[in-house]
Amino acid sequence: MKLYNLKDPEQVVDFATAVRTGLGNNRGLFFPRSIPPLNNINELLNMPVLERNQHILRAFVSDNIDDQALQQIIEETFSFPAPLVQVEDHIHCLELFHGPTLAFKDFGARFMARCLQHFATEQKITILTATSGDTGAAVAHAFHGMDNIEVVILFPKGKISELQQKMFTTLSGNIRTVAIEGDFDDCQKLVKSCFDDPQLVQAVGLNSANSINVSRLFAQICYYFDGLAQLPAAQRDQTVVAVPSGNFGNLCAGIIAKTLGLPIKRFIASTNLNDTVPRYLQDGVWSPNNTVETLSNAMDVSRPNNWPRIEYLMTSGQFDRSLLTGLAVDEAKTADTLRHLFAQGYLSEPHAAVAYQGLHDSLQPDETGVFLGTAHPAKFKSAVEEILDTELDLPQAIADCARLPDLSVDMPADYAALRDLLMS
Numbered sequence: 001m002k003l004y005n006l007k008d009p010e011q012v013v014d015f016a017t018a019v020r021t022g023l024g025n026n027r028g029l030f031f032p033r034s035i036p037p038l039n040n041i042n043e044l045l046n047m048p049v050l051e052r053n054q055h056i057l058r059a060f061v062s063d064n065i066d067d068q069a070l071q072q073i074i075e076e077t078f079s080f081p082a083p084l085v086q087v088e089d090h091i092h093c094l095e096l097f098h099g100p101t102l103a104f105k106d107f108g109a110r111f112m113a114r115c116l117q118h119f120a121t122e123q124k125i126t127i128l129t130a131t132s133g134d135t136g137a138a139v140a141h142a143f144h145g146m147d148n149i150e151v152v153i154l155f156p157k158g159k160i161s162e163l164q165q166k167m168f169t170t171l172s173g174n175i176r177t178v179a180i181e182g183d184f185d186d187c188q189k190l191v192k193s194c195f196d197d198p199q200l201v202q203a204v205g206l207n208s209a210n211s212i213n214v215s216r217l218f219a220q221i222c223y224y225f226d227g228l229a230q231l232p233a234a235q236r237d238q239t240v241v242a243v244p245s246g247n248f249g250n251l252c253a254g255i256i257a258k259t260l261g262l263p264i265k266r267f268i269a270s271t272n273l274n275d276t277v278p279r280y281l282q283d284g285v286w287s288p289n290n291t292v293e294t295l296s297n298a299m300d301v302s303r304p305n306n307w308p309r310i311e312y313l314m315t316s317g318q319f320d321r322s323l324l325t326g327l328a329v330d331e332a333k334t335a336d337t338l339r340h341l342f343a344q345g346y347l348s349e350p351h352a353a354v355a356y357q358g359l360h361d362s363l364q365p366d367e368t369g370v371f372l373g374t375a376h377p378a379k380f381k382s383a384v385e386e387i388l389d390t391e392l393d394l395p396q397a398i399a400d401c402a403r404l405p406d407l408s409v410d411m412p413a414d415y416a417a418l419r420d421l422l423m424s
Helices: 015-021 041-045 049-061 067-077 105-118 134-143 162-169 184-195 198-204 214-229 233-238 249-260 276-283 307-315 331-343 350-362 377-388 396-402 415-423
Strands: 003-005 008-013 030-032 084-088 091-095 125-130 149-156 175-181 239-244 264-271 324-328 368-373 409-412
Touching: 003 015, 008 015, 015 105, 015 214, 041 049, 041 214, 041 233, 049 067, 049 214, 067 105, 091 214, 091 350, 105 134, 105 214, 125 134, 125 184, 134 149, 134 162, 134 175, 149 184, 149 415, 162 175, 162 377, 162 396, 175 184, 175 415, 184 198, 184 415, 198 415, 214 239, 214 249, 233 239, 239 249, 239 350, 249 264, 249 307, 264 276, 264 350, 276 324, 324 350, 331 350, 331 377, 350 368, 350 377, 409 415
Parallel strands: 091 368, 125 149, 149 175, 175 409, 239 264, 239 368, 264 324
Antiparallel strands: 003 008, 003 030, 084 091
């Protein structure tokens, strides 16, 4: 399958090139021009997970990865479950936090890392990525110790939870972490500025592991199939999926799954107070506000990088805009929703609470609801404990990191300073 630059349609690349370069000309995102539906969706949903994922991903990568190599990549990527847990009548949580860094980003980061390893050449690669929370840990752990690949992770200083931060700032070797004095949008702007510098790109072999790298999106498609496969067949075509949305890669993957033929009825993009997309879907005006800090910090994004891909799927007629609703959830409601879920016997965290609330506000009596659980509650231990007046045990993966020293360095939101660091 060929991939096109959404800002420069004349730039057409294969999957391997898109993975190795990340962004296209003029900061354009790579994306398929059209996504042909898969055949025999019901048969796919009855397959074992790894076999099904091979069928799904083969459609996107077969020009560059043969079946034997793809099977190995899939076995190493999807080595942990994504269980669908019933929370209340007709509402389930698809738990995506059972990987090594306890967040949904593990799926995409591990797939990308193994694809890059498959395409490895003599040239050094520098992975530069920005994180609003969970991307940093997933990328750092996916690439840690890989030969000839250096990883530099930017994060907004003081704006992610301490335990989220510890999961990637405590690694050494080929992992470097930088606390930027600003918000996540400042971090993203720095990453894009680096890709606009051809000399820098060439000198350090620059690439990005943000969800702007299309490989991550392709891996995320698979767990939407996994979620529906765990529902009774009679409920699947009446299933509404609510996605906690920040940079909108997760929702984009779900819409691709729908385009492939997965019988999801409709989607809800649930955001926090950074509500650019819900307002845009309502009035058609794209007007980002300044980013504000919230309990669901990984979604504190006002200018989502992946929205152009979703917009393209709508304007090209591949996805019906009417099947997407945007809802914003404020801080008080987020806390109330956490308490509601806890009273129901389900321990959650702010991002999933935002998704649940968007689902709850929209679900019709004849529909089945699925909201995505994107991170383990313990990654937001302080906030969750305060809201729920309870104490959380730390999973071993977090407890191990919490005891280690933080190796990150501070830096102003200054391109020249970042360029010097990358070239050093």
